[in-house]
Amino acid sequence: MGPSHQPLTHVEINRMAICGLYVCTSGLLGANLGADEHDIILLGYAVIDVNTNQVLGLQEYVVKPSNCDLHSNFLSEDVKQETTLTEVAVRNSSLSLQNAISLFENYCRSLCVDPATLTIVTDGQCPLRQCLQPEASNKELELPPQYNRFCDLRKDVARHYRAGDSKFTSIQEILTFLDMPESGDTSFFGKEFKDMVNILQRMIHDGYKFDVIETVQLHLEPGICSKNEEVDSNCVVRARGLPWQSSDQDIARFFIGLNVAKGGVALCLSSVGRRNGEALVRFTNSEHRDMALKRHKHHIGPRYIEVYRATGED
Incomplete structure (x- = not known):
């Protein structure tokens, strides 16, 4: 206290x-x-x-x-x-x-x-x-x-x-x-x-x-990205190596300090419909995306997370 x-x-x-x-x-x-x-x-x-x-x-x-x-x-x-x-x-x-x-x-x-x-x-x-x-x-x-x-x-x-x-x-x-x-x-x-x-x-x-x-956005805000909405590739990353039980809020918390777009975390699924430890994350602008890329191999607990560029098409 x-x-x-x-x-x-x-x-x-x-x-x-x-x-x-x-x-x-x-x-x-x-x-x-x-x-x-x-x-x-x-x-x-x-x-x-x-x-x-x-x-x-x-x-x-x-x-x-x-x-x-x-x-x-x-x-x-x-x-x-x-x-x-x-x-x-x-x-x-x-x-x-x-x-x-x-x-x-x-x-x-x-x-x-x-x-x-x-x-x-x-x-x-x-x-x-x-x-x-x-x-x-x-x-x-x-x-x-x-x-x-x-x-x-x-x-x-x-x-x-x-x-x-x-x-x-x-x-x-x-x-x-x-x-x-x-x-x-x-x-x-x-x-x-x-x-x-x-x-x-x-x-x-x-x-x-x-x-x-x-x-500084502290929590992921809910939102929906429609299929017809064009997503700027300069604002998106792919995170790999996530704990399988990670929620969208957990993933946003990994990127805390950076502003994730509303509903900007998409959990990826394998061919059989199971989470594969990957997620696509969309930021509010390219400046925040570029900072997100510098969190490559940062950690969630003992596990390091890989962060790569992604595209709007993803």
């Missing part, structure tokens, strides 16, 4: 803030963040008052992973290059993922900010969709509601500064586009954490409202 909270005052409720969220696992970073199922080892939070453009608080939480051998060299080369974390620091942390999330909730209240009203901003889709949501689901943690909606900083920069067809893939690319220097601040574990804060403040200064919200 979480800690009890005092009712928020009127002043607290009116303090509107955004929260830059930085996520680092012990494995792959960048475009492949979360693709290897490695546990989160660092959460960075930057709370910024949108009315005053003041940084209300910066927090980093080093999280001890539960699904790796802490006596081995468990930090990837990506982590060693992109952060100042050491294996000793991670090994000596007393925080679980749940602890870190709860600590930040309480920290927000100390700033007179209701955490449920925060607008979370991430560097791309992966931090929430490919890391935090799947890990929380696997560990049966219920994330607070603010983690089910977010702004994608990369899309926001392109939108606000009319970058045309530019698709940013990193904080560094955004800094270059905005002609902003790297912060050079060495007081944080995440080397790009302060750069992200500086970009957020620049955008608030330039009048951006962070009001284009992406949502």
Whole structure:
């Protein structure tokens, strides 16, 4: 059971803030963040008052992973290059993922900010969709509601500064586009954490409202796909190796963080009408389909699931 909270005052409720969220696992970073199922080892939070453009608080939480051998060299080369974390620091942390999330909730209240009203901003889709949501689901943690909606900083920069067809893939690319220097601040574990804060403040200064919200679908919604409906092949995958007793909700849960289309899970049957451990899954767009493909050989319990491209005709 979480800690009890005092009712928020009127002043607290009116303090509107955004929260830059930085996520680092012990494995792959960048475009492949979360693709290897490695546990989160660092959460960075930057709370910024949108009315005053003041940084209300910066927090980093080093999280001890539960699904790796802490006596081995468990930090990837990506982590060693992109952060100042050491294996000793991670090994000596007393925080679980749940602890870190709860600590930040309480920290927000100390700033007179209701955490449920925060607008979370991430560097791309992966931090929430490919890391935090799947890990929380696997560990049966219920994330607070603010983690089910977010702004994608990369899309926001392109939108606000009319970058045309530019698709940013990193904080560094955004800094270059905005002609902003790297912060050079060495007081944080995440080397790009302060750069992200500086970009957020620049955008608030330039009048951006962070009001284009992406949502994270937590449950498969019912729906019917008619035989005459054209299905975009860029939105479909085939999952293989599923436990035979898997329901459509179980399969959607495997892809949690990604938005599956209504009624978008079709269980496949063998020639004799029995489930064959395969399913076709349709996502709301091609971006989510592409992230789904990166869950190839992710696990349901001890079993790994293969994920391949499929076609609308399937």
